[in-house]
Amino acid sequence: MARTDHYHDPNAPKATNIVVAVTAFVQDAQGRLLMIRRTDNDLYSIPGGAQDVGETIGHTVIREVKEETGVDVEPVEIIGVYSDPAHVISYSDGEVRQQFSICFRAKSISGSLRTSSESSEVHWVSQKELDSLNIHPSIRLRIRHGFEGGNPPYFAV
Numbered sequence: 511m512a513r514t515d516h517y518h519d520p521n522a523p524k525a526t527n528i529v530v531a532v533t534a535f536v537q538d539a540q541g542r543l544l545m546i547r548r549t550d551n552d553l554y555s556i557p558g559g560a561q562d563v564g565e566t567i568g569h570t571v572i573r574e575v576k577e578e579t580g581v582d583v584e585p586v587e588i589i590g591v592y593s594d595p596a597h598v599i600s601y602s603d604g605e606v607r608q609q610f611s612i613c614f615r616a617k618s619i620s621g622s623l624r625t626s627s628e629s630s631e632v633h634w635v636s637q638k639e640l641d642s643l644n645i646h647p648s649i650r651l652r653i654r655h656g657f658e659g660g661n662p663p664y665f666a667v
Contacts, residue, residue, distance in 0.1 A: 512602040513550040515646050522598045525608035532570045533558030533592075533649070534616045535656035536583055538634050543653065544618070545643070546578050547631035554643040556652065558611065559628070571614045579632045580624035583616035589655050590664030597648050613652045615659075 516522030533556045536544040547554050559574040561567060571585040590613050597609035623632045635643070637657060645653070655664050 511550060513548075514600045515551065515553075515648070516598045516600065517647055518596045519598075523600050523606045525595070525598050526606050528593075528608050528610045530561040530567070530570075531559060531611040532561065532567060532574060533611050533613045533652055534571050534575045534583060534585070535589055535613060535652065536575065536581065536616045536618050538618060540634070540636075542634035542636050543640070543656075544575070544579060544581060545633050545635045545640075546629035549628055549630050551646075552630075552644075553649075554631075554645045555649050556613075556656075557629070558613075567612060568614075571616055575616065576621065578626050578629045579621075580626075581621040582619045584619055585614040585616045587615045588663045589613040589615055589652065592648060592652060592664075592666075594648065594666060609648060611652075613656070615656060 535556055545554050546557050557575045557578040561570040568585045572583060575581055575583045592609060592611045595608050599607045625632055
């Protein structure tokens with residue numbers, strides 16, 4: 511299913527729902543960031559996705575990272591809650607969501623990189639390499655907050 515992110519776009523469709531989702535900021539021993547290239551919009555992103563009924567939000571982080579990257583992780587802290595109503599996501603099936611995503615810092619435990627139906631590429635990326643990638647501004651904000659570290663969790667008022 512194709513996805514279009516509308517960000518501060520006055521012509522964006524109106525959101526019809528909010529879905530709880532997660533993203534994961536995962537670094538390797540060299541400080542590189544785990545990144546995917548999404549198959550639904552062709553943008554680079556940190557891994558993540560929607561919570562399923564019957565699972566905890568922490569399990570959502572573990573499942574989504576494993577599904578999209580092949581890496582097993584342990585969530586360790588919340589970086590922030592991203593719920594900007596000016597970020598609307600429309601899907602090819604007609605669904606239109608307002609962004610609501612909790613970004614977690616997660617520790618890599620095991621596994622090996624692999625792609626999935628949701629990720630056409632999976633890489634460990636250095637901080638310097640991030641500037642050359644096509645990343646949505648909402649994901650860049652999470653990445654910036656993740657690298658800053660040590661701050662209370664981010665949320666907009």
